[in-house]
Amino acid sequence: MQGIKVENINKFYGQQQVLSDINFEIGKGEIVGLLGPNGAGKSTLMKILTGYIKADSGEAFINEKNVKEFPLLIKKHIGYLPEHNPLYTDMYVREFLEFTAGIYDVSKNRVTQVVEQTGLTPEAHKKIGQLSKGYRQRVGLAAALIHQPDILILDEPTTGLDPNQLVEIRKLIKDLGKDKTILLSTHIMQEVEQMAGRVLIINKGKIVADKKMNELQSGQQIIEVEFDLKIEREFLDQLPDLDAAENLMESIWCLAFNTTKDMRPVVFDFAQEHGLKILQMHHKSKKLEELFKEITR
Numbered sequence: 102m103q104g105i106k107v108e109n110i111n112k113f114y115g116q117q118q119v120l121s122d123i124n125f126e127i128g129k130g131e132i133v134g135l136l137g138p139n140g141a142g143k144s145t146l147m148k149i150l151t152g153y154i155k156a157d158s159g160e161a162f163i164n165e166k167n168v169k170e171f172p173l174l175i176k177k178h179i180g181y182l183p184e185h186n187p188l189y190t191d192m193y194v195r196e197f198l199e200f201t202a203g204i205y206d207v208s209k210n211r212v213t214q215v216v217e218q219t220g221l222t223p224e225a226h227k228k229i230g231q232l233s234k235g236y237r238q239r240v241g242l243a244a245a246l247i248h249q250p251d252i253l254i255l256d257e258p259t260t261g262l263d264p265n266q267l268v269e270i271r272k273l274i275k276d277l278g279k280d281k282t283i284l285l286s287t288h289i290m291q292e293v294e295q296m297a298g299r300v301l302i303i304n305k306g307k308i309v310a311d312k313k314m315n316e317l318q319s320g321q322q323i324i325e326v327e328f329d330l331k332i333e334r335e336f337l338d339q340l341p342d343l344d345a346a347e348n349l350m351e352s353i354w355c356l357a358f359n360t361t362k363d364m365r366p367v368v369f370d371f372a373q374e375h376g377l378k379i380l381q382m383h384h385k386s387k388k389l390e391e392l393f394k395e396i397t398r
Contacts, residue, residue, distance in 0.1 A: 103164050104128045104282040105150060105252060110159035112145055112306075119145050121306045123159070127299075129251070132278035134293035135286040137303035138397050143286045144184055146303070147254050150284070151181045163252060177205070180245035184256040184286075188240060190230035194221060197229060198243055205248035215243040220269055234261030242270070246277075253277060255285040259292055271295050290389055300389065304397045317392065322360060323385040326368055328352045329378040340364075340371055352380075 105127040112120040119142045148154045152172040161168040163175040198212045219239045302310035337346045345357040358364045
């Protein structure tokens with residue numbers, strides 16, 4: 102099987118077991134979100150998959166190659182962005198990416214491609230130490246992509262990005278996921294909703310849920326919206342498929358819809374028709390949030 106396969110992985114740090122009988126498979130063309138509270142074992146699992154640390158028992162396979170038996174070979178297939186993105190801050194962006202390309206024996210022409218792909222063109226002439234956290238994160242992602250790997254393992258890939266950068270990087274990851282295997286770890290539910298087709302939830306070292314997003318997103322849909330004016334509850338009854346509406350604060354409402362259709366455009370059009378402006382709007386998957394809270398509490 103092309104992709105990632107994990108069989109009965111266990112890992113101890115001293116007497117503490119941090120991973121317990123982990124099993125899953127991720128195929129080509131899948132983007133899977135790895136969720137879990139701090140200390141659940143997410144980063145440890147990713148380090149094992151990349152060959153950075155070894156499991157105490159069990160096996161991990163990358164494109165059918167055993168990670169323990171072929172540690173160098175599997176690194177050619179993996180692009181890894183660790184949680185604490187290690188960069189040489191005294192190097193220029195392009196210089197660092199050329200250095201990384203040299204490690205993988207990749208043509209320097211590839212550097213220009215990943216610079217454009219990750220939106221680094223305006224910053225490529227700067228030293229990494231001069232960059233914002235968001236642009237440093239892009240450099241790390243560019244380094245992970247430099248050798249055109251089949252598999253991407255991304256630990257908190259959107260850390261430090263501003264809202265505009267988030268949209269760009271989400272789109273990039275979704276585009277890459279069409280023909281790559283992607284495992285991404287994050288604490289942000291919305292990131293999983295926006296990018297992943299499936300979610301793995303890990304708690305206290307164990308996989309406690311493995312669900313496709315469409316299974317979680319059936320049923321009630323929650324939208325939190327802030328209007329520019331205070332409005333009455335009865336006014337919102339004109340919205341189709343509205344199940345409930347809760348006034349959180351002044352002009353901020355939490356709207357629950359009984360439909361799988363994305364209701365954000367409907368709410369936006371409704372506001373325009375009635376002379377209202379939307380100051381902010383957030384789409385939430387109540388099912389995913391509830392599942393996460395329920396099984397990790």
